[in-house]
Amino acid sequence: MRTRGVIAAAHRILGAAWSQDRSRIVVAALLMIGGALAAPALAVALAWTTGRFLAGDRAGAAGAGAVVAILAVITLTAAHFAHLYYFEISEQAELAFDQELAAASNGTAGVAHQERPEQADALTVLQRESRQFQAGLEALLSALGLIPAMLLTAVLLARVNPVLLLLPLAVLPPLFTARVAERITDRGRGASSEGTRLALNLFHLATAPRHGGELRIFALRDELGRRHERAWSQAMGRLWRAQARAALVRAAGQLVFIAAYALAVLLAVRASLAGDRPLGDVVLVIALAVQVNVQVTTAVTLSQNLSRIATAQDRLEDLKELAAQDSPRQEGHPVPDRLTHGIDLEAVGFTYPGATSPVLHDVSLHLPAGHTVAVVGENGAGKSTLVKLLLGLYRPDAGRITVDGTDRRDLPTQDWRERTSAGFQDFVRYEFTLGDAVGVGDLPHRDDPAAVGAALDRARALDVLTAVPDGAATRLGASHDGSDLSGGQWQKVATARAFMRPDPLLLVLDEPSSALDAASEDALFEQYAVTARRVGEAVGAVTVLISHRFSTVRSADLIVVLGHGTVAESGTHEELMGAGGTYAQLYRLQSHAYR
Structure with missing residues (x-):
């Protein structure tokens, strides 16, 4: 041999x-x-x-x-x-x-x-x-x-x-x-x-x-x-x-x-x-x-x-x-032009390689088309794992995920990717020009100034554009003698990148305001609501928001509370507060801390 x-x-x-x-x-x-x-x-x-x-x-x-x-x-x-x-x-x-x-x-x-x-x-x-x-x-x-x-x-x-x-x-x-x-x-x-x-x-x-x-x-x-x-x-x-x-x-x-x-x-x-x-x-x-x-x-x-x-x-x-073994599917059922039913998780479970216990188990959940879904829970509850499963970055070990009734594994991977977008908590700091750092979120329109400007606007990040010396042509990052940004500015750029695709069927925002001040956070979530309504009405998009700050998720159409690797509660803010469960306890605790 x-x-x-x-x-x-x-x-x-x-x-x-x-x-x-x-x-x-x-x-x-x-x-x-x-x-x-x-x-x-x-x-x-x-x-x-x-x-x-x-x-x-x-x-x-x-x-x-x-x-x-x-x-x-x-x-x-x-x-x-x-x-x-x-x-x-x-x-x-x-x-x-x-x-x-x-x-x-x-x-x-x-x-x-x-x-x-x-x-x-x-x-x-x-x-x-x-x-x-x-x-x-x-x-x-x-x-x-x-x-x-x-x-x-x-x-x-x-x-x-x-x-x-x-x-x-x-x-x-x-x-x-x-x-x-x-x-x-x-x-x-x-x-x-x-x-x-x-x-x-x-x-x-x-x-x-x-x-x-x-x-x-x-x-x-x-x-x-x-x-x-x-x-x-x-x-x-x-x-x-x-x-x-x-x-x-x-x-x-x-x-x-x-x-x-x-x-x-x-x-x-x-x-x-x-x-x-x-x-x-x-x-x-x-x-x-x-x-x-x-x-x-x-x-x-x-x-x-x-x-x-x-x-x-x-x-x-x-x-x-x-x-x-995890190569992208090139053929299968076509990805729908718009969602009419939504995305369903059916008894989904997932265990990380080398781990002895699952991070998620028996997760069953309906994410309605055109709705905003907030996912909350304590650290380690499996929130980021859940959105990576939705995006197709992980494959469930058990159960399945369907898109308008079609198993997501039967959808061509690249076609599904082109209809999703995400802003991750551990976002990448691309040391490109500012325009490229935003534009790579939608490669066909990377060099379109109007598309890049619209994405920055949707992310409430136009202030970053005016804060750097050469606008969108400014090289970012200290490695190339460029303009280094603050943590909040880098996060705004990452969020704008997530907003480059105009009509995603699934938009995921994982802790998108963790590096922002309170005023910027409030303004940004107002814009999230506008963007979510726009893509929801246009293509039935599902917007999934993960945040530790309960004040920012209360307006979501559906709030999902994860606990011990599964769905502990789900409902609107009013329904969950009335139930007096984990969400209500955490919400009151956080509200008291901000008084």
């Missing part, structure tokens, strides 16, 4: 390189072959020079020396010039690998697979391994020269003594131990991936500008430094121990070759002393034996790099297979 994997990796690298630029690959291959053949030819030239010198032929020795110099230059420089031809191609191959990795991670219908620890570890390893394609391409091009060079070396050795043909067999133990060593190292990389991921996360925390204030207030610099050092030391300790074991295994294989090398030189010296072979053959055998050693090292490197790339490719294929 591993041999097939190595062959597949070699085929993939050469295929990618060939498709990018055939002429460059051909020139690089010819240079590598020429440099490889020049090395054993150099050994012959050295033996020839030695023979001419011992025979007293000064002119012949000088000519042979010139040949030695030319072959030495070719040997030393051919690989360098080959690198000039293939390095750009290898970068393109690495880019293609990165694109495949991004597609495997984000090209799915949902996000549940991204929350599996094993995938996070695999991604950490693959992000490091994606930089190995240049070494793999170099090894493959070296192999093109290695094969004829080894054949020429074998012929030359046989001319001296047929027994020396056994010398290349000494390659086998180093090759075998190199493969074993690479497996040991790969297991070490896997074992260290969790610690590496933690260390990288801590490094990001310690260096990201947005975290600087909190780190200083709580004097966390040294604490994060200690945790980073501990995580990194543990990860590197595992990796170092694996590499140390691998080095011992490789050394054992090399010792076998060293013994064979010494024996070959002794045979040549013995034959020369006995007068059976000229003294130049001793020089030839010494030089060829060195070449065999170089060839062994090249073969070992080739094996290591290809095995490493094959392992990375296996991991990538595993990720693709995992992602394929």
Whole structure:
């Protein structure tokens, strides 16, 4: 299986390189072959020079020396010039690998697979391994020269003594131990991936500008430094121990070759002393034996790099297979132009990967078309999970979700996505221009100033447009010397992005005012009500609002209270207050706190 994997990796690298630029690959291959053949030819030239010198032929020795110099230059420089031809191609191959990795991670219908620890570890390893394609391409091009060079070396050795043909067999133990060593190292990389991921996360925390204030207030610099050092030391300790074991295994294989090398030189010296072979053959055998050693090292490197790339490719294929289980549906029932009945959850349950208990269970709920639904509950009640199920980012483990009576799983994923929109609590701060940061909420209209302006208006975010120096063309974020925004301004931009699509069937707003002041919050919720009524009347849209602030949800058409992973209560504000249940208690408690 591993041999097939190595062959597949070699085929993939050469295929990618060939498709990018055939002429460059051909020139690089010819240079590598020429440099490889020049090395054993150099050994012959050295033996020839030695023979001419011992025979007293000064002119012949000088000519042979010139040949030695030319072959030495070719040997030393051919690989360098080959690198000039293939390095750009290898970068393109690495880019293609990165694109495949991004597609495997984000090209799915949902996000549940991204929350599996094993995938996070695999991604950490693959992000490091994606930089190995240049070494793999170099090894493959070296192999093109290695094969004829080894054949020429074998012929030359046989001319001296047929027994020396056994010398290349000494390659086998180093090759075998190199493969074993690479497996040991790969297991070490896997074992260290969790610690590496933690260390990288801590490094990001310690260096990201947005975290600087909190780190200083709580004097966390040294604490994060200690945790980073501990995580990194543990990860590197595992990796170092694996590499140390691998080095011992490789050394054992090399010792076998060293013994064979010494024996070959002794045979040549013995034959020369006995007068059976000229003294130049001793020089030839010494030089060829060195070449065999170089060839062994090249073969070992080739094996290591290809095995490493094959392992990375296996991991990538595993990720693709995992992602394929949640691949977007391309066909199915058409998404309705408007909702007439609404969205129903029928005994829905969901458990996060690796968790032992469900976050939601037996959730049955009707979200009427054209209505605004508020979802409330304590932290951890499952509110955000519920909206991600509605959006199709998670698939229910139990039950089903229907849209106007059609199972949402039977709707083409992309078509359903195009009729939904969302503003998340953990929104992304796109460091694009302000216009792009809003416009990406509806890519076909991203460059439409009127559409972007309307979205900003619906989000009550026109003040952000006037607060930055170049309006919609202003670059946002400190990473590009742009205009950094306050937390509330970033949230307004995220909300405007959610309002870019003019007629969604499902609009989700998850804690859309958590970073806003009270006045901005009141104004924003007035606008939410206007927008919800507009899309509700136009296409029967369902607007789902999550908020901890009960004063902002009381005007919703339907209020759903989640508790212990299921629906505890549902109804209008008046109905729930009259019932005197959880909602009434929480509402009075929050109202009392604001007095």
